[in-house]
Amino acid sequence: MAATDLSMQLLRQRELLELMLFKLEELEMLVTTGRTRWVQHATTEVERVAKALASGAMLRDTMFVDVATEWGAPEATTLRELVEIAPTDAWREVMGSHHAVMTGLAEEIAQKRNTVNQHLRTALRVTQETIAGLGEPTGEYAASGSLVGGRGSRLLDVQV
Numbered sequence: 001m002a003a004t005d006l007s008m009q010l011l012r013q014r015e016l017l018e019l020m021l022f023k024l025e026e027l028e029m030l031v032t033t034g035r036t037r038w039v040q041h042a043t044t045e046v047e048r049v050a051k052a053l054a055s056g057a058m059l060r061d062t063m064f065v066d067v068a069t070e071w072g073a074p075e076a077t078t079l080r081e082l083v084e085i086a087p088t089d090a091w092r093e094v095m096g097s098h099h100a101v102m103t104g105l106a107e108e109i110a111q112k113r114n115t116v117n118q119h120l121r122t123a124l125r126v127t128q129e130t131i132a133g134l135g136e137p138t139g140e141y142a143a144s145g146s147l148v149g150g151r152g153s154r155l156l157d158v159q160v
Helices: 002-032 036-070 079-085 089-135
Strands: 137-141 147-149
Touching (some): 002 036, 002 089, 036 079, 079 089
């Protein structure tokens, strides 16, 4: 039955959404704790999950059409529409549950993505300000009385 296949595909999509949320939380922890060494790896993992979600979405959309046709409403192409036209209470409950969980996960992912982006922008700004300040005068004077530029070594707090 096409509805069973769709339900299984939706479960796989839910697992990928949960994995995406986990990877974003992992990325946030790395950025906020200053463990920037691993940020590239975490970003790559987020991209992999995003690709898996995209490829699964095409299959899911095809399955929507199959189920809608089987249920007598070929124009229904979204999960919400499938919930409305489900032939039995059991299918309404199953599809409704998928819809509720996936909508909630999508909202959580959007919030987490915004938080991570804010942390990354802050880290970038701090880094740019630090680099810009490296050439500033140190407040010391040369024998001629002119301010000494910061040509020597500087200590940088890399945990910022």
